[in-house]
Amino acid sequence: xxxxxxxxxxxxxxxxxxxxxxxxxxxxxxxxxxxxxxxxxxxxxxxxxxxxxxxxxxxxxxxxxxxxxxxxxxxxxxxxxxxxxxxxxxxxxxxxxxxxxxxxxxxxxxxxxxxxxxxxxxxxxxxxxxxxxxxxxxxxxxxxxxxxxxxxxxxxxxxxxxxxxxxxxxxxxxxxxxxxxxxxxxxxxxxxxxxxxxxxxxxxxxxxxxxxxxxxxxxxxxxxxxxxxxxxxxxxxxxxxxxxxxxxxxxxxxxxxxxxxxxxxxxxxxxxx
Amino acid sequence: xxxxxxxxxxxxxxxxxxxxxxxxxxxxxxxxxxxxxxxxxxxxxxxxxxxxxxxxxxxxxxxxxxxxxxxxxxxxxxxxxxxxxxxxxxxxxxxxxxxxxxxxxxxxxxxxxxxxxxxxxxxxxxxxxxxxxxxxxxxxxxxxxxxxxxxxxxxxxxxxxxxxxxxxxxxxxxxxxxxxxxxxxxxxxxxxxxxxxxxxxxxxxxxxxxxxxxxxxxxxxxxxxxxxxxxxxxxxxxxxxxxxxxxxxxxxxxxxxxxxxxxxxxxxxxxxxxxxxxxxxxxxxxxxxxxxxxxxxxxxxxxxxxxxxxxxxxxxxxxxxxxxxxx
Numbered sequence: 001x002x003x004x005x006x007x008x009x010x011x012x013x014x015x016x017x018x019x020x021x022x023x024x025x026x027x028x029x030x031x032x033x034x035x036x037x038x039x040x041x042x043x044x045x046x047x048x049x050x051x052x053x054x055x056x057x058x059x060x061x062x063x064x065x066x067x068x069x070x071x072x073x074x075x076x077x078x079x080x081x082x083x084x085x086x087x088x089x090x091x092x093x094x095x096x097x098x099x100x101x102x103x104x105x106x107x108x109x110x111x112x113x114x115x116x117x118x119x120x121x122x123x124x125x126x127x128x129x130x131x132x133x134x135x136x137x138x139x140x141x142x143x144x145x146x147x148x149x150x151x152x153x154x155x156x157x158x159x160x161x162x163x164x165x166x167x168x169x170x171x172x173x174x175x176x177x178x179x180x181x182x183x184x185x186x187x188x189x190x191x192x193x194x195x196x197x198x199x200x201x202x203x204x205x206x207x208x209x210x211x212x213x214x215x216x217x218x219x220x221x222x223x224x225x226x227x228x229x230x231x232x233x234x235x236x237x238x239x240x241x242x243x244x245x246x247x248x249x250x251x252x253x254x255x256x257x258x259x260x261x262x263x264x265x266x267x268x269x270x271x272x273x
Numbered sequence: 274x275x276x277x278x279x280x281x282x283x284x285x286x287x288x289x290x291x292x293x294x295x296x297x298x299x300x301x302x303x304x305x306x307x308x309x310x311x312x313x314x315x316x317x318x319x320x321x322x323x324x325x326x327x328x329x330x331x332x333x334x335x336x337x338x339x340x341x342x343x344x345x346x347x348x349x350x351x352x353x354x355x356x357x358x359x360x361x362x363x364x365x366x367x368x369x370x371x372x373x374x375x376x377x378x379x380x381x382x383x384x385x386x387x388x389x390x391x392x393x394x395x396x397x398x399x400x401x402x403x404x405x406x407x408x409x410x411x412x413x414x415x416x417x418x419x420x421x422x423x424x425x426x427x428x429x430x431x432x433x434x435x436x437x438x439x440x441x442x443x444x445x446x447x448x449x450x451x452x453x454x455x456x457x458x459x460x461x462x463x464x465x466x467x468x469x470x471x472x473x474x475x476x477x478x479x480x481x482x483x484x485x486x487x488x489x490x491x492x493x494x495x496x497x498x499x500x501x502x503x504x505x506x507x508x509x510x511x512x513x514x515x516x517x518x519x520x521x522x523x524x525x526x527x528x529x530x531x532x533x534x535x536x537x538x539x540x541x542x543x544x545x546x547x548x549x550x551x552x553x554x555x556x557x558x559x560x561x562x563x564x565x566x567x568x569x570x571x572x573x574x575x576x577x578x579x580x581x582x583x584x585x586x587x588x589x590x591x592x593x594x595x596x597x598x599x600x
Contacts, residue, residue, distance in 0.1 A: 029384020107368030114362035
């Protein structure tokens, strides 16, 4: 493993920086520590491993009462592809919001900033475990759908992957930006509510935009999570025109850029006094 | 190793904290100094004097509002990548994830540190070997400070920034830390230390600067800074005797004298001569000088005279550590 490589190089060093650290090595070192912390935090573990599953089950009954005719989607298809959205929201957004807040309040971020890791590396390293778990859950969803639920194999896997990756980056950035509103990791969970609620209701997770009235769908198209959820849905189920796909990719990118801008503008590295 | 090379250069440094609207608070108001390779330089001052605000700029955590700062020849903020692998930092207040163990914290830090020492060696330096599997949240304040120091030393830095490294340590741990810092200095590490413990600066510093209200008000070696401040002798005047009964004060080398409630204080530039005169007089008169106390000028005295110039004269009686304006 890269982390060990770096360490041994240092151990035999003579004070001369021979085994200089790499971006990957530093991010992995931070990620490993963060994974241990996640394993020791019961609330975070519960949210990471069970919440997405629970939400899929809970929201399925909501979808059942909707008129899906005209959207061309079955209940199963809406539920399984909407689940990507819950994974991003709970595993990436909720988790990272409390992790970033907790590290800031414990003065860990301030201490880390005196070291060799750059600002983006610190945030990315902290996000690694959540990102990896989210990715794994998405793979599980596709696997379960294709193997057991008689769903098709992903029509355009490259779009599905693009959606997942853009979604992870977007929600990590939004999590970091949202910590401006939180003082403790507990209040972070509360401060995560607005985006979570709006996204669950409006970004097509249980109520696909195709089944919404025209005006509402237009409004929901510009919500932050809509483009990535739609991308992942198209990636699995297919059926969108090239123009639609490009539009969603563009919209997702715009949201990622806005998110990164918000982090640079508002992210605080130490507690407010 | 050429000893004359400056490793830290600060000239005309100013740092303002902006508040909405108005001008903001200026914590550092035109500070200049240099630290040469292998030197141990101490920034001394009461809380709020601007020490940490200065050091944060040197560590590359903040940009100067005005002025120029170089560490190892680089701008520590703009050229962080070049500077960071060669420096070690211990913040006045830094933290670690409370649910990690000591060893896990060191491993995390080692992954971000070029040429990191083995964890066991780093923990051994600060005497935390026995605590390696303890969670951070179970460490005492002093143990956390020592862990912080271990991480600052992890990359065998050329330049070490220590912001109040012994605050919160018990006396024994403080002396162990001093030993360690001295040893690092002897091995060639350049050290910039801030402290409000005068004995710490006196014990460790090759050179020091005293800061007050964002400015450097005195700088030099400890003896240069102390030099020029008089030694003093204190005693209680026996009943029925007065200062006027002493031999002529000017002949004994006394510069100033004070008498309050029977206690006399003589200030002198020639401690031995004054003391000899006083003791010969006491023997001749067969007098017992109660509470006799003679001391050479100390950094404490110089500091109180310099740094405390705007504070009340009651501060002159304050011993040891300075607790600052609000203390």
